[in-house]
Amino acid sequence: MAYRDDPYYIERIKVHGDNYAFAALVNKHQTMVYNIALRVTRNREDAEEVAQDAFVKLHKSLSEFRGDSKFTTWMYKITMNLALTRIRKKNLFDGSVDDDHFNEPGLDELPHIELKEQKQLIKTAINMLDETDGLLITLFYMDEQSIDDISAITGLSLSNVKVRLFRARKKLGSLLLQQVPKEEIMIY
Amino acid sequence: MIPDNNSPVSDPLKDLLNPSYLESPPQGFTGRVMDRISTTSPSLISKPVISTGGWVFTLVLVVMVWVIGTHLPSGSQIYEFPQLSSAINTAKSFESLLSGSTISILFFITTAGLLFLLADSAIRKRRIL
Numbered sequence: 001m002a003y004r005d006d007p008y009y010i011e012r013i014k015v016h017g018d019n020y021a022f023a024a025l026v027n028k029h030q031t032m033v034y035n036i037a038l039r040v041t042r043n044r045e046d047a048e049e050v051a052q053d054a055f056v057k058l059h060k061s062l063s064e065f066r067g068d069s070k071f072t073t074w075m076y077k078i079t080m081n082l083a084l085t086r087i088r089k090k091n092l093f094d095g096s097v098d099d100d101h102f103n104e105p106g107l108d109e110l111p112h113i114e115l116k117e118q119k120q121l122i123k124t125a126i127n128m129l130d131e132t133d134g135l136l137i138t139l140f141y142m143d144e145q146s147i148d149d150i151s152a153i154t155g156l157s158l159s160n161v162k163v164r165l166f167r168a169r170k171k172l173g174s175l176l177l178q179q180v181p182k183e184e185i186m187i188y
Numbered sequence: 189m190i191p192d193n194n195s196p197v198s199d200p201l202k203d204l205l206n207p208s209y210l211e212s213p214p215q216g217f218t219g220r221v222m223d224r225i226s227t228t229s230p231s232l233i234s235k236p237v238i239s240t241g242g243w244v245f246t247l248v249l250v251v252m253v254w255v256i257g258t259h260l261p262s263g264s265q266i267y268e269f270p271q272l273s274s275a276i277n278t279a280k281s282f283e284s285l286l287s288g289s290t291i292s293i294l295f296f297i298t299t300a301g302l303l304f305l306l307a308d309s310a311i312r313k314r315r316i317l
Contacts (some may be wrong), residue, residue, distance in 0.1 A: 019222065019225070022225070026218045032210065040296050048217070126205075173201070
């Protein structure tokens with residue numbers, strides 16, 4: 001489905017209270033918001049809860065959005081903060097974070113995965129990165145966010161984002177190269 | 189170190205990684221969000237009391253009443269539109285029931301009411317923008 005630019009929906013929601021416009025906005029951004037929550041919480045149930053909370057919060061505070069930053073930057077920041085709050089609370093009560101997100105094949109199982117399942121392999125490799133690295137890779141490569149925006153979303157400094165992204169990229173590359181012959185996945 | 193989005197340096201991961209690697213949220217996600225919004229959060233905005241169309245209608249109505257009340261003498265005949273003549277004369281006969289001062293007071297109250305609505309509308313609009 002082709003979506004319009006965010007300001008169109010935002011204006012309709014602000015001026016006309018148009019819930020259809022908000023539903024369109026949710027549809028448009030749900031995947032990315034869910035994946036940001038997933039990278040941080042590393043648990044699908046928590047990720048859905050966080051993503052829902054993020055959209056509800058967004059709806060409540062949309063009138064405060066002045067457009068000083070990109071809408072997605074603001075939205076992802078809300079998502080990330082909610083996800084961090086959730087895992088902090090969980091750590092407080094459970095002492096650990098659920099890891100069911102990683103019930104997918106581990107690295108030791110990767111040799112058994114056929115190359116036609118390259119997509120699954122890459123997904124698995126991304127899931128093996130730590131929260132921040134996975135988040136940076138997701139934002140930079142899959143949502144094409146700029147370094148500046150990633151810095152605003154994560155609260156990391158520009159140089160820190162660059163360094164961490166560089167390391168995450170290297171780590172992901174080596175995870176993939178460990179498992180797949182170079183000629184199959186041309187990463188380097 | 190990291191090629192930025194505008195960098196001409198090719199980044200093989202950019203070709204390899206794309207949004208298809210993102211996980212989709214569970215089915216019915218949008219519906220659940222909308223359900224929560226409709227049940228838990230108050231309406232996002234307070235709509236202005238009178239919309240733009242409403243103001244145009246009110247303005248036309250006020251001007252029409254003013255024209256009928258001040259410019260048309262009783263018993264006017266508009267031969268091309270007999271129904272209009274009849275309506276105007278009915279309005280005039282109501283007007284004649286009231287004294288001049290009563291009409292002034294009514295006009296003042298109506299104007300004050302409209303100004304109040306206009307101010308309320310403007311304040312609400314400012315609050316939501």
